[in-house]
Amino acid sequence: MMAAEAGSAKNTLAAYRSDLTLASDFLDRRLGAASVADLSRLGEHWLALSRSSVARKSAALRRFFAFLADEGLRADDPGSALPRPGTARALPKTLEHADVDRLFAAIATRLARDPLDPNDLRLAALVELLYGSGLRATELVSLPRNAIAPDRPYLILRGKGGRERLVPISDRARAAVAAWRDTLAQDRAWLFPSGKAHLSRVRLYQLMKALAAEAGIPPERVSPHVLRHAFATHLLEGGADLRALQSMLGHADIATTEIYTHVDSARLVELVNTRHPLSDAQRMPRVDGTKGEA
Incomplete structure (x- = not known):
């Protein structure tokens, strides 16, 4: 059923x-x-x-x-x-822009090696799609070889619950995928093959942890799902529409997407507390010229 x-x-x-x-x-x-x-x-x-x-x-x-x-x-x-404990929806773990920059810097260092290791091209394609399109781990590793076309800035994906959605693919991601796909034999059915099947979710997690360590980020802070969260959070920070974000992430209920508004709100509160001119709790001048509590 x-x-x-x-x-x-x-x-x-x-x-x-x-x-x-x-x-x-x-x-x-x-x-x-x-x-x-x-x-x-x-x-x-x-x-x-x-x-x-x-x-x-x-x-x-x-x-x-x-x-x-x-x-x-x-x-x-x-x-x-049966018990109904309820679940306190925790804020999703995400990454700062600087953390993402460090990940891509580590990849760039790998791609600059001579001779070039094809596995580094694969890693670049994986991270570009995770952070640039917000794909789930299972969706990513099970992509067919020709799912992403060089001349089409999107793909139609059947995701969780069998729901179809349109996923935007950036120019960077398409270029990274094309470079990786050129290394594959023509008879491979999957974009990220491994043995007779495709790359496993477990192996994808391992690759992300190793990249995090290489970039100087604690490995426990980075996973495929964290990069998906970073994709959503950073889009929302940049002014993305919540309904558009729901569609891109493939959420059945917009309430699931709304959790990212809390992440953004938390960031704004932190900015006010750390960057606002009054955040140092200076004493404000009183009418009599003395200073009182801010």
Whole structure:
């Protein structure tokens, strides 16, 4: 149902499968027949987990029991017994413009080597697309060989949930992709091949961590998703329209995109506190000529 009707992505299906399997193991393989008391006990077992993990697990199980009830496989739906911790939406991690400049400087140093390593061309193409187009990691590594055309400044992408969207591709990114693609054999199906398949998400993460270390940035601060966040944050800082940003990122709900307005607001507050003339809390002159608190 999740695959055929809801159109869930592979990663979502894998997460649901994992959560359902772990819950079933805890309940001695009796998940389908679990009672309200069983699910209350399961909720207590989750107490040591983060709120976000509990929320995700509860959502997966509630959908499972709703499915059983809809299909007539159960007469009741015990899902209401599962915890609803709520999730405090954290501000996404992002990078300053200077950090991004350092990443690209490290890439430029690599590309200046003689002889040139084709893997450095691949790295340049990956980072240009992550930061320049805001692609998700899975979307990026699974691009077909000819998905990006030299004469077309966009691509039509089928992303999360099977939703199609138009993704702008900068001149820089198209040039980087073209340089990398010239090194590929004609029979390769993927733009970023690896063995018989395409580059894995895990390997992409490793490449980003290694590049961060090379650029003098703590590796834990850089990941494919952080570069996607930087793409969105920096576009918004530059005056991008929120609806346009929602479309480019492929968010189903604009509330997801609105989190970047909080990032921008936090930056503005910081600017006021650190750059405003009154930020040093100087004493303001009183009417009598003395100074009072600012």
